[in-house]
Amino acid sequence: MGSKSEPPTLPSNANAPQRPKRARLSLVLAAVLLTAFIRFSFVLAPLINHSFRRSCGFASVSTANVCPQPAPLSPSTNAAVWSNLTALHRTPAFHARAVAQLSAAVQIPTETFDSMGPVGEDPRWASRGPFVDHLTSAFPRVHANLALQKVNTYGLIYTWQGSDATLKPLLLMGHYDVVPVAPLSADEWTFPAYSGHFDGENIWGRGSSDDKSGVIGILTSVESLLEAGFAPTRTVILSFGFDEEAGGYHVRSSPFPILRLYFLSFCVSRFALASLFALFPFFSARFLRSSGDATHDTRCQGDLRCLPAPLSSSTRRRHGMGSLARDPFRRWSSTSRTTYSTGGKDLVFCPAVTTLARIRFPPSCPCWIPDGDGDASQLSLFLPPLIMTLDADRFGPDSFAMIVDEGAGFTSTFGAIVASPGIAEKGGVNLVVEVQTPGEGLWRGGEAGHGAVPVPPAHTSIGILAALIVHMEANAPVPKLETDTPAFNMAACFAVHAPDVPHKLKRAILRAPKSEKARKRAEDMLLTDPMIRALVGTTQAVDIVSGGVKSNALPEQAMALVNHRIATQSSVNATLTRDANLLLPLAERFNLSVTAFGEALTPSAAAYGTLELSAPQPLEPAPITPSGSGAKPYELLAGTIREVFRVARTGVEDIVVAPGLMTGNTDTRYNWELSKHIFRYGHGNMITGGLGGIHTVNEHIKADAFVEMITFFTTLILNADEAEL
Template sequence: MRATGLLAAIGVLGLFVNYTSHHYWWHDPPIIYPLKFNHGGTGALADICPQVRQLIPHSNLEIWVSLGATYDTDVFKAKAVSWLAGAVQVPTESYDYLGPVGTDPRWEKFHAFHAYLRKAFPLIHAELELTKVNTYGLIFVWKGLNERLKPLLLAAHQDVVPVEPTTVDKWTHPPFSGHFDGTFVWGRGSCDDKSGLIGTMSAVEAMLANGYEPTRTVVLAFGFDEESGGVHGARTLSAKLEEMFGQNGFAMIVDEGSGYGELYDRIIAMPGISEKGSVNVRVEVTTPGGHSSLPPPHTSIGILAELLVKIEANPFKTHLARNSPPYKTIQCLAAHAPNLPDHLRRDILASAYSDKALRVAESVLFTNLAFKNLVRTTQAIDIIQGGVKVNALPERAWAVVNHRISTESSVAATEGHDIDLLRPLASKFNLSYTAFGKTVDHGDHLDASPTCGNLTLSEAFRGGLEPAPTTPFEGDDAMPYQILSGSIKAAFNRHRSIEGDDDGIVVSPGIMSGNTDTKFYWKLTPHIFRYGHIRSISGTLPPNIHTVNEAMSIDNFLEIIRFYTTLVLNVDESALP
């Protein structure tokens, strides 16, 4: 997944770290809220974040039990190690600047990965229909007995982030070795996202080996450039999937995303029900050139520097909207995390009906920068360039500001913020001002002097992306979310031999801070979930995603296979259309 989006729940898992030193009462005297922990039962707190019970397949119970027993064996564990390690051993790096497929030879490495998949998963390639899109995108169709039912779409991506050459000698095991040390499979992509892709295929291969025939069609769609935006992969896959199944043609989609981890003695899973939007704003200043021995008061670089300081000094205002996924997440924590400090719990719960309580809760929650960034529209100055020679005045200087847009905002609102923010400085430096194709100010208004140059704002790279629609998670249209939640619980409990729900896992709506391949899939269904069933370590990320020594616990990988198996079987026998 994109680096900014990987397991965005980290911002939630750590959001209360500064609670003790920053909390204060908003009410005097305090309102006492009943604190009862029945975790999924009835009662005031449980009603704040209602939980479905674990969903064990009914008509598919026999194969679920049989496969569950198979997954417990050492023989299957060895096979799972081989599947994941073999996938890691095939380098599939993608880069930000790749030419079209067929023109850039760096795409050709995916031929080797496809050959590996054919060898590792012979039943899938023998019994499912395979369509290749733009050469390297893969669509596998496992036809169901009832073609009137909308299919389940399971998505993943084949590519991985590049390995920085200067860090290769820092890896405990070579980055594409797929080394297994008895606990972890090591290597680039072992977590992101070959564990998802290979986990999906492992589950389907195992079901095929047991003679399972689905009632509902299952589709697997694997992009090949998610780490560089998905333009060549998921975008073309989406068009083909829409051609094959139509708009709103799928019952639900599950792609990579957040996982689960422990917080205040409660295991919380946070499937992403939305994603932030994004836009890259190019800020460009042009001024007359000349010799450096006769400089003006401000060169284009100096002006740009002041503009960038202005941007960083004025971040977007942050507000926790009650209908936002992050707010739903903290409500779930308040309702189900037994060791959350009581005072903070009361503030969060009271914030549902008190604006004053909400402001106080925000003052505590936003002391954690990761959570604050998860909520608000962010800004990061990532690229800057200007000047060509030390004795020549720079005629042009520019920078790119990356914005990740809050689910309550929009591309237009984000661009409008930047326009208004920089307007006074355009006037101060007497610059003509153009923003996103429209004239903001002609300049020439300071003592009737000519403009000193131009300020231009524009969308860099591929343009802006609006925040994703929020997947229904409550009410009459929430059955897919409930099926996913029940499947998460059933897989989690079965993997640990937990009876019932009381000691298991809580499922909460979550959000992705970045974007997965699902940004191209909005037309296919309103029920899109970004969830990978990856176990976090001490409430943070799995081992070293996107950096040195990425690794996947084989126990976690087996649980991922169990999760996809459970999900497929549950969706298959569900009442979804």
């Protein structure tokens, strides 16, 4: 047999090849690196990723402090009064009463036109008389318990004196004048414009929404509170203008320069300088008579230069609200000296006495009254009501806790119901662009005259003006979304509280304050909406153009008026400077000399024509009312809005209060110094057509919406009475 083979042997550690020492070290190092990578993935990578995302604008943002919503606020001390009145407001009897009050007010036309003469001379002002008389009979308790002061005949100030004089008053404002009804559109109304017709749901007529509903709503609230036996702790002042639709400007001179003359004359007479006292009727009468002319300021300088310098400063002419808003003592003292003390003789005498010793009449100034040069009898229209306001503590700077005037209401947007009280107003200025060129061209067939044929120049004044207009419209101001503005804050409020805001837009808005890329994305998305563009930036609109008088006569001048609504972050000066810089190169191309706002911008060398820019009565953007956390007046208003919305309906989702922005201007423009807390809000229901036809045909308001406005004013008065403001 053959020999047996050996079985195979398995490898063992004993005979395994030995790894080099370097290989073992490599394995250890790999294990260490793997462990470090795992730790990096779970610990360091998120931090680096967060830093990267933050630098790119992708970091998550806390919304806890973005547009916080105050809790609904109802009165506590006056809870019983409030509960009874809100229950009363839901009754059919009160509903019918409210409808009747507003309907009767609408039936009294109080139209305001742009070119109205002085009160007492222009008969169109007389329409206010029946309306004021109607208020007296319609609200007997108001007129029995509140002090009424009339300013310039038809301006109304009601004072409901509170028991605690140390508390700053609440000021509620409105206006009872309306825009005219165009005769050509009268037959387009569903019901006659001044019928005040109630169809069971809506009250129809001019002023039903703007703003007789506000005036009647406030007065009805006060009347009901008086009926309930309420007596305020905090003084409440009601201020109703009669010319808001024309801007609140009076075609008669402001009474304040006349009051300064009055005070000076009074002081002079007290110091036995009787001969100078006679100057008062002369100067004041001349001032009044010259006020009908737009150039009255320069016409009066010849008279006013005879007085000390502080008295020669002119004051913008105003209608009722301009007069209502200005305290003559404050105006007087501010032009005479920098400080004053309240009360006592210092109130009248000291500001004027400091200038008496320096009076020096120039030789050319006639210090006597020419025969037959008028009298000062018209002062009776101004002095009695205005002298009543000579209490600096009452109408001095920051003397009101808060001011509420007409404004926005609430509506549905992006899936949320949002109320937007205006905390700011855009500014405004009308740029007047006037081109003058020679009215003669080349002539054929003899000299200019009958039978001659004119050869027009390449560009008439109208043609040049057209080029300027086209240039302005091609280079309109570019809006920019800035994160420290009311417009952005309103957008941020929507982003937080409105569920239907697109996710990309919401993310961009919330990250915009810390990321320029996110801000630009939000800007690009938001500014595609024309309405938002108008809110965010300075706008311009060519509203008036005129020029030429005859088809066969070359126009010697042409004029355009360009209206700007100035962004809250801009200014009148920035807007007009931009306009002048924009038009100057084009004017030089047409060989025009340029004068902008009284300053010559081009050499005085001979030119083909002239371009003159002017801007009468500019208005800066309004100061921005505080609305953040800790702004007590805003929190009170927001809490009141939310509570009134809650009690007025059942089964409806909550309301969001977002600080808003007014593109138009209200009479609050005259009250900026009186309070840091000014709101434009009327609690109008704009969700289901509660308001409609403002400044156009078929103006109306739903009766239920009007009653809710009354509940709002009632709750606001009671809440403000208890609050620490």
